[in-house]
Amino acid sequence: MAVEDKNISYRIYLVAFAIFAMAIFVAIKLTNIQWVEGEYYRKLAKERTVKNFVIPANKGNVYSADGSLLATSIPNYTIRFDAVAPKKEDFDKNVKPLADSLSGLLGKPSSYFQTELRRARANKNRYYLLARKLSYTQYMKMKSFPLFNLGAYKGGMITEQKTVREHPIGKIAERTIGYERQDEGGKETRVGIEGAFGAYLNGKDGQRLMQKIAKNQWKPISDNNEIEPRDGYDIISTIDVYIQDIAHHALLKQLELYEADHGCVVVMETNTGEIKAISNLGRTSDGSYYETINYAVAESHEPGSTFKLVDLIALLDDRKVDTSKVYDSKGGDITYYNRHVRDSKRGGYGKVTLAKGFEVSSNTVMVQAVYDNYKDNPRQFVNRINNLGLDRPLGLPFKGEGRPFIPQPGEKGWSGVALPWMAFGYGVSITPLQTLTLYNAVANNGEMVKPQFVKEIKEWNKTIKKYDKQVLNPKICSDETLKKVHAILENVVKRGTGSKLYSKDFSMAGKTGTAQVDYHKGDGQMYYASSFAGYFPADKPKYSCIVVVHKPNTSKGLYYGADVAGPVFKRIAQKIFTDVPSTNEVKKLNRKILNQEQSYAAYYDKVQKKDNIVPNVKGMTGMDAVALLENFGLKVKIKGIGKVKQQSILPGQVFTKNQVITLELS
Secondary structure (H helix, E strand, O other), X not given: OHXXXXXXXXXXXXXHHHHHHHHHHHHHHHHHHHHHXXXXXXXXXXXXXXXXEEEOOOOOOEEOOOOOEEEEEEEEEEEEEOOOOOOHHHHHHHHHHHHHHHHHHHOOOHHHHHHHHHHHHHOOOOOEXXXXXXXXXXXXXXHOOOOHHHOHHHHOEEEEEEEEEEOOOOOOOHHHHOEXXXXXXXXXXXXXXXXXXXXXXXXXXXXXXXXXXXXXXXXXXXXXOOEOOEOXXXXXXXXXXXXXXXXXXXHHHHHHHHOOOEEEEEEEEOOOOEEEEEEEEEEOOOOOEEOOOOHHHHOOEOOHHHXXXXXXXXXXXXXXXXXXXXXXXXXXXXXXXXXXXXXXXXXXXXXXXXXXXXXXXXXXXXXXXXXXXXXXXXXXXXXXXXXXXXXXXXXXXXXXXXXXXXXXXXXXXXXXXXXXXXHOOOOOXXXXXXXXXXXXXXXXXXXXXXXXXXXXXEEOOEEEEEOOOOEEEOOOOOHHHHHHHHHHHHHHHHHOOOHHHOEOOEXXXXXXXXXXXXXXXXXXXXEEEEEEEXXXXXXXXXXXXXXXXXXXXXXXXXXXHHHHOHHHHHHHHHHHHHOOOHHHHOOOOOOOOOOHHHHHHHHHHHOOOOOOEOOOOOOOEHHXXXXXXXXXXXXXXXXXXXXXXEEOXXXXXXXXXXXXXEXXXX
C-alpha cells in the first residue's frame, strides 16, 4: 500500500511539473508574442481587418481639333443577385413585382425572371447573374426596383462596375487614336495617342483606408481618402472629324474597287504640320477593311517615283543641270551593270527635257540625270537625302515607327547600281509619312515641319501643355529651286502622269508613284504599290496629302498611281473645299471641356426629359446624342460621323421602349 501511494505521488508530481513547464512555455510564448513578435501580429491583424483600397482615377478624353469626342470612358455595370440575403417574407412579397420590373428593363418575360429568381433562392445561389453592360441610368433604375430598394444587405443586389473605353466615331482612325489592351499573358499593349500620351490620360489612382465588417463587406474608416485620385488630362488632337470622314471613305472606296491588300492616306496642314486626317485600312479574309496597322507611320518600303522629287531638288539646287536640259530616253530602256532601267511607256519618250521627264515620270531620264552628275561623287547626292532627313525616323511619339533605309557610300548595302536605283525610288526605304513631310516642305516654301498629332493637353479649360509647330529644317533648298519645283509639280497634274486628275476649277500639284513590291520573292506574281503625294491648292497650299495603295488587283487592268491612288487625292482635295469650307478655319478650342458626368448633366439641362417623348438632338455630336437617346430608352443606329444632321423619329413624337432611331451624321 505504501508503494502504491508513493507511485501516485510521483505521478502527481510529474503532472504538476508538466503543468508548470507548460505554464512557463505559455508565459514565454505570450511574452514573445507581446514584445518580440508583437509588431508582426499587430500588423497582420490590421492587414486582415483594415486595408487600403485603390480609387481608380477617371481617364481623360481624346478630342478632335473642333471638340468632338474621339475616345472617352463610360461606366459599365454588371448586376448579380444574392438570393440568400433577403428575408423569406421580403423575398416572397417582392419577387413578382421585381420580376415585372426586370421584364420591362431587360425585355424578357416576367415569368422567366420569377422562375430564375425562385430557382436561385432554392439553390442558395449567392452570385446569380442578372444583367451585363448596363448604363448608369439603367443601373440607377434597377436600384429602385422592389426588393433591391431595400439595400445591398436586405435586397441582395450585387453591383460590379468597370469603365470601358469607347470611340464615338467608330473604327475610323482607330489605330492612330489608339488604345491600351492586355494580352493573354497580362502584358499591356499601348498604341496611338492613347498609348503615347497615357501618362497624361490615365491620371493617378487614389487610396482609401477601409475596415472589414460583416459578410466580407468593407466600410471607410474616415471621410477623407489617404491619397486623393487625380483624374487624367484631356488630349486635344489635331484630327478634324470632317476631313477624317472624307479621307477614310475616299480610301475605302478605292481599296474595295481594286480589291487591294491595304492602304493609307494622310492629310497634313501645310504650315503647321498638324495631321488633319489619317486612315490605315487592311483587308481581312472576308474581304472587308479595318484599321489594323498604322501603315503610314510603321510601314517603311520602296517609294517608287514619288522619290524622284529628291532627284529634282538635288539636281537643281546643286546646279548640276537646269530644267531645260534635254535627255534621250533611249527607247525606254537603259542598262547599268547588266541591270535594266525601263520606262512604263514602251519605246520611251524620245528626247525630252528634264522637266518633261519628271512630269511623265520617265525612269530613264531621271536615272541618267542623277547618274551622270553624281557618279563620280555619290556621297554628294546621298548627303542631300540625309539633309532632307530621309535617312532617319521622324521621331514621332508612337511606338513602332518604321525605320528608313538609305544606302551610304562605302557601307554595307552600297553597290554600283545603288545610285541609279535610288534615282527612281528603289533600293531605298521610307515611310509614307516621311514622303509626305518632304512634299509638305515644298508646299510650305521650303520649311520642313514635323507631323503633329496633338495640339494641347488640358485640364478642363486650363492648358497643361501646348504643342507648337516644330521645324525640322528651316529651308530644304533655295527659293529659285522651289519656284521651279512648284511649276513642275503643278504640270504633273496639268499635262503629266496626273493629268486625269486635272480640273480647271481646282488646282492641285503632286507626283504619281508606282513601285513594284515583293519582287524578290520570285513567285512569278507582280505586286505594286500605287501612290500619289502632293498638295492643294497649288497656288496657295493649305493641305498636303499622300495616298498609298498596296497590291491592287492587277486583273482590274490598272495599277498605276494616277489610276489607283490619284482619285483618292482628288476626291479629298475637292470635298474639303466644296463640302466643309468653314471647318478648316477652326484655330483654337476655346470652350470648356466637360467630363462625362458633366456632359450628361449639361444635356439634361438642355433637354427636359419626358417619358416616351423623343428629344431634339440635331447639332449634337454623335457620341453625345447616342448617350442621351439610349438613356431615354431608344436603340440608336448611326450613319456617318460628326454631328447629327437628321433623326428618323422627329422631336416631340411618342416612342416605345427599345424602338430604333437612326441618326444621320454630317
